[in-house]
Amino acid sequence: MADVEETLKRISSHKGVIGALIVNAQGIPIRSTLSDEDTFAHAALITQLVAKARRMVVDLDKDDELTFLRIRSNKHEILVAPDKEYLLICVQSAQTQMDA
Amino acid sequence: MEIVYVYQKSRREFGRPTTQFIDRPAELLDEFAPDPSIKDTQYELRNPTHLDVQAIPEMSEHDVNTESFSYASVGMLHAEGGWPKDIDWAEKDQTARFRKKVEKDEEYIREVKALADVVEHHIKQNNAIDIYEEYFTGEHADHSSEAPSAKTLSVFKDPNPVKRTVSSLSFHPDGGRKIAVAFSLLQFQDERADSASNQSYIWAVDNPNQPELEINPQSKLVCLEYNSKDAFLLAGGCYNGLISYWDTRRGSEPVESSLIEKSHRDPVYSIVWLQGKTAYECASTSTDGQVLWWDIRKLGEPTESLELISGDVTMGGVSLEYSAAGGPTKFMVGTEQGTILMCNRKGKSAQDKIGTVYSGHHGPTYALQRNPFFPKYFLSIGDWRHMLWSEELRTPIMTSAYHSAYLLSACWSPTRPAVFFSSKMDGTLDIWDLFYKVNEPTLTLQVDDDGLQAVRVQEGGVILATGSVDGSVYLMELCNSLAVQQPQEKQSMQQMLDREFKKEKNLEARAKELAKKAAKESEAQRDPTALQPTDEALKAVEQEFYDTIAEYEQKELEANRKD
Numbered sequence: 001m002a003d004v005e006e007t008l009k010r011i012s013s014h015k016g017v018i019g020a021l022i023v024n025a026q027g028i029p030i031r032s033t034l035s036d037e038d039t040f041a042h043a044a045l046i047t048q049l050v051a052k053a054r055r056m057v058v059d060l061d062k063d064d065e066l067t068f069l070r071i072r073s074n075k076h077e078i079l080v081a082p083d084k085e086y087l088l089i090c091v092q093s094a095q096t097q098m099d100a
Numbered sequence: 101m102e103i104v105y106v107y108q109k110s111r112r113e114f115g116r117p118t119t120q121f122i123d124r125p126a127e128l129l130d131e132f133a134p135d136p137s138i139k140d141t142q143y144e145l146r147n148p149t150h151l152d153v154q155a156i157p158e159m160s161e162h163d164v165n166t167e168s169f170s171y172a173s174v175g176m177l178h179a180e181g182g183w184p185k186d187i188d189w190a191e192k193d194q195t196a197r198f199r200k201k202v203e204k205d206e207e208y209i210r211e212v213k214a215l216a217d218v219v220e221h222h223i224k225q226n227n228a229i230d231i232y233e234e235y236f237t238g239e240h241a242d243h244s245s246e247a248p249s250a251k252t253l254s255v256f257k258d259p260n261p262v263k264r265t266v267s268s269l270s271f272h273p274d275g276g277r278k279i280a281v282a283f284s285l286l287q288f289q290d291e292r293a294d295s296a297s298n299q300s301y302i303w304a305v306d307n308p309n310q311p312e313l314e315i316n317p318q319s320k321l322v323c324l325e326y327n328s329k330d331a332f333l334l335a336g337g338c339y340n341g342l343i344s345y346w347d348t349r350r351g352s353e354p355v356e357s358s359l360i361e362k363s364h365r366d367p368v369y370s371i372v373w374l375q376g377k378t379a380y381e382c383a384s385t386s387t388d389g390q391v392l393w394w395d396i397r398k399l400g401e402p403t404e405s406l407e408l409i410s411g412d413v414t415m416g417g418v419s420l421e422y423s424a425a426g427g428p429t430k431f432m433v434g435t436e437q438g439t440i441l442m443c444n445r446k447g448k449s450a451q452d453k454i455g456t457v458y459s460g461h462h463g464p465t466y467a468l469q470r471n472p473f474f475p476k477y478f479l480s481i482g483d484w485r486h487m488l489w490s491e492e493l494r495t496p497i498m499t500s501a502y503h504s505a506y507l508l509s510a511c512w513s514p515t516r517p518a519v520f521f522s523s524k525m526d527g528t529l530d531i532w533d534l535f536y537k538v539n540e541p542t543l544t545l546q547v548d549d550d551g552l553q554a555v556r557v558q559e560g561g562v563i564l565a566t567g568s569v570d571g572s573v574y575l576m577e578l579c580n581s582l583a584v585q586q587p588q589e590k591q592s593m594q595q596m597l598d599r600e601f602k603k604e605k606n607l608e609a610r611a612k613e614l615a616k617k618a619a620k621e622s623e624a625q626r627d628p629t630a631l632q633p634t635d636e637a638l639k640a641v642e643q644e645f646y647d648t649i650a651e652y653e654q655k656e657l658e659a660n661r662k663d
Contacts, residue, residue, distance in 0.1 A: 003209055003213060004203065004208070004209055004212050005212070007212060007213055007216040008216075010216070010220065011216055011219060011220055011223065012225070012606075014220070014223045015225065015227050016223075016226070016227065017223060020219075022212055023181075024202065026181055026182030026183070027178070027181035027182055028181040028182065028183060028198070028199075030199050030202050030203065030208075031180065031199075031203070040179045040180070040181075041179065043181055044177060044178060044179040044181065045177075047181070056471070067218075068222070070219060070222065074233065076224060079219050079222050080220045081215040081216075081218045081225065083211045083214065083215055084211075085208070085211060085216075086208060086211050086212060086215065087208060088212060088215035088216060088218075088219055090219045090223065092223060092226060094232075
């Protein structure tokens with residue numbers, strides 16, 4: 001458990017990282033560094049998107065598997081690492097990149 | 101047994117002329133003479149009958165119209181996640197207990213660690229290289245070689261059974277994702293007036309099936325305008341002369357309306373929001389010959405009013421132009437009489453407030469707009485022509501030829517100084533690119549069979565909306581060459597306007613000079629004695645002439661003597 005805490009802390013300490021959350025396959029947020037409201041919104045929307053993307057990858061090629069999802073927007077980049085049971089979602093600011 | 105008949109003929113007999121036919125006289129074999137006795141018993145006279153015979157193939161026309169379905173998208177969002185059924189997700193301690201249980205799971209710890217490595221890798225990657233970096237910034241694509249084109253994106257139809265005219269359009273000022281459409285019956289004493297609905301609508305541009313908000317005015321709206329500073333506010337002018345305003349957060353009913361005895365006495369044809377200290381001031385005009393100023397926080401009575409009197413004629417206002425770039429107190433009114441009045445709100449008396457009067461159109465000046473890049477110059481439409489004017493000259497600097505149909509509306513492109521759009525009575529939309537050619541439109545589109553009453557462009561310059569007399573609003577997308585400013589365009593437009601301005605100014609000066617001369621001549625002609633020399637004058641001239649000669653001879657003599 002402490003390990004998990006530490007990993008989350010490590011991720012959050014990187015430049016431009018706004019927050020990270022861990023969500024289980026049912027869309028329940030387990031751990032989060034975001035506000036409650038944001039956590040719910042991200043968990044609900046991204047779980048559905050991941051389910052769809054995962055299905056799509058398999059439909060295109062049945063031997064393939066979704067390994068990572070980057071969602072680039074004007075303000076953010078949302079990094080989603082899916083696994084069988086859990087999702088790790090990280091929100092990174094798009095503006096701060098390369099500014100330094 | 102087989103029945104066989106064999107016909108034999110030798111080859112040499114083929115094609116020979118036959119010798120078996122011979123001529124013989126006619127021979128009567130039998131004869132039936134008419135028997136009058138049967139005529140009465142076995143025959144019956146038939147009634148005269150008409151029989152039509154059609155020589156060409158018969159055709160008929162059939163129409164089948166499939167029923168139209170309107171679609172609505174319906175979605176559902178589960179934000180709470182799929183909790184086990186014995187856990188109430190709203191209960192804090194239950195969810196916390198569930199989370200704790202998960203966090204103790206070995207699998208969880210292992211998986212998160214593995215995922216974290218991947219995510220961290222990508223975060224580092226993002227921080228190391230900007231893969232979305234834009235190269236060659238500042239480079240502009242040249243769209244001038246593209247052929248101008250436009251396509252219809254969607255059509256918004258008046259949802260009511262009685263299709264009313266789209267009298268005004270206004271895009272949401274923040275990105276133009278919504279469009280407010282005012283529907284009214286502009287025909288005087290239209291017989292459908294009682295059965296038609298009063299509602300106007302706001303649509304989201306990407307959903308033509310369902311209006312986003314219905315607007316319920318007291319009478320049909322002739323004009324409806326978004327407030328550019330506070331995009332929740334809309335001001336509208338009604339057919340019965342009332343001014344109302346809406347706050348989209350408060351729903352369909354007007355927040356406040358003006359009192360009928362303090363309002364316009366005719367339909368309010370145009371309303372504009374003013375750019376002042378507050379976001380709440382607007383001005384309206386109507387064919388009753390008034391311009392009224394309002395503060396929507398107290399719509400009880402207008403804050404100021406102006407009668408549009410020029411000479412001793414009261415003019416009916418049909419269009420109003422106001423832009424901060426043209427001057428915060430200045431505004432222009434296009435009138436039913438075809439003139440344009442330049443007014444200044446800060447004038448001391450009513451006479452002072454009305455400045456220059458520009459006359460040129462034969463019919464009502466339905467649209468009036470300053471060029472967004474060169475506010476000194478403005479565009480007007482009326483009758484069958486459009487005209488470009490300079491503030492400083494009473495005559496137009498550019499006038500188009502007479503089009504085949506009446507012009508109903510026009511507006512400038514917000515992104516290209518040389519482009520404007522005009523809509524006509526025959527349902528065509530003309531796109532003019534003065535940078536390219538001035539004598540005819542660059543692109544003409546047949547949008548509807550009915551006239552196009554209103555046209556507006558979104559601030560991005562790409563999306564254009566035009567509304568027809570039969571209640572359809574067409575949302576169109578313009579190609580890049582009509583929306584993106586071309587290199588050198590601004591300078592060359594400036595040069596062209598200045599050149600035309602100078603030309604017109606010189607012509608005006610020349611015309612004045614000629615008029616002065618003509619006036620002098622006509623004055624002289626009117627008083628013929630002025631040129632008729634009197635006897636004394638003649639004598640005096642004669643005397644002077646002889647004196648000069650005598651003087652000259654004297655000089656000659658003296659010169660000769662000296663030699």
